Amino acid sequence: MNDPDGYFGEQVAATYDESTAEMFAPAVVEPAVDVLAELAGDGRALELGIGTGRIALPLARRGVPVHGIDLSRAMVARLRAKPGGDEIGVTIGDFATTRVPGAFSVVYLVFNTIGNLTTQQAQVDCFRNAAAHLEPGGCFVIEVGVPELRRLPPGQNVLPFHVSPTLWAYDVYDFATQAMSSNYVEIVDGRGEFRSIPFRYVWPSELDLMAQIAGLRLRHRWEDWTRAPFTGESRRHVSVWEKPHS
Known part of the structure; x- marks a missing residue:
């Protein structure tokens, strides 16, 4: 970045x-x-x-x-x-x-x-x-x-939080480091754009x-x-x- x-x-x-x-x-x-x-x-x-x-x-x-x-x-x-x-x-x-x-x-x-x-x-x-x-x-x-780790079943580290025809958004967790990211795939003018923002829970x-x-x-x-x-x-x-x- x-x-x-x-x-x-x-x-x-x-x-x-x-x-x-x-x-x-x-x-x-x-x-x-x-x-x-x-x-x-x-x-x-x-x-x-x-x-x-x-x-x-x-x-x-x-x-x-x-x-x-x-x-x-x-x-x-x-x-x-x-x-x-x-x-x-x-x-x-x-x-x-x-x-x-x-x-x-x-x-x-x-x-x-x-x-x-x-x-x-x-x-x-x-x-x-x-x-x-x-x-x-x-x-x-x-x-x-x-x-929100209780919402994740064993073996899963991705948690969707928004799904619509023009936007998909999901969090990805790393349980060993407490690192996570919020990720967005958005359709703009018919093309997909990806954005990821890191966090630490x-x-x-x-x-x-x-x-x-x-x-x-x-x-x-x-x-x-x-x-x-x-x-x-x-x-x-x-x-x-x-x-x-x-």
Whole structure:
């Protein structure tokens, strides 16, 4: 991958909002913004992987000062083009290691973005980076799916998640390394186009250990932004780790 924007360059950015339209629905966005605004309080929020501003823009409209870090200039250009987008500060860089000035009440990663870091070390670095940006008492929040390995029978490592006349989409898992990829075959103007984006799946318990390494402790774990209880049947979670005061 030689694109300076990583796997979220112009081709993805051009249709990102449309392709994830269900994630922009008020019923999805508002509960997330409610939680983040409450955690931010009178302080600042830092979004890792700010993208096109799905969460950052409505959070800023609540009066929370928001800064973002993102590798993709193409995604950030879409943020800038939206009302209020030019008022949000964005630093271009790898959110696992890029530092920005000041301290924040809340640092957050939404919509499985932690998986865009494709090694365990990068994910650990991300926790350390989040902790370094937090003021004492501040929180690091991650929204991510629970790995769906229970849906795979023995001997199978491919899981389809979308099938239509113009798009086939499927995940491929490597159980030995926790590497995975989301793969898309799309029919455009009568021709097939293939795209693959790598991820690293991660378990809640593994994230808790990363938090401990970074000096954070678990405050909450919910199934979703409505704060429904997290159970053994939950397919995703919203986890909140706190930076102790001392």
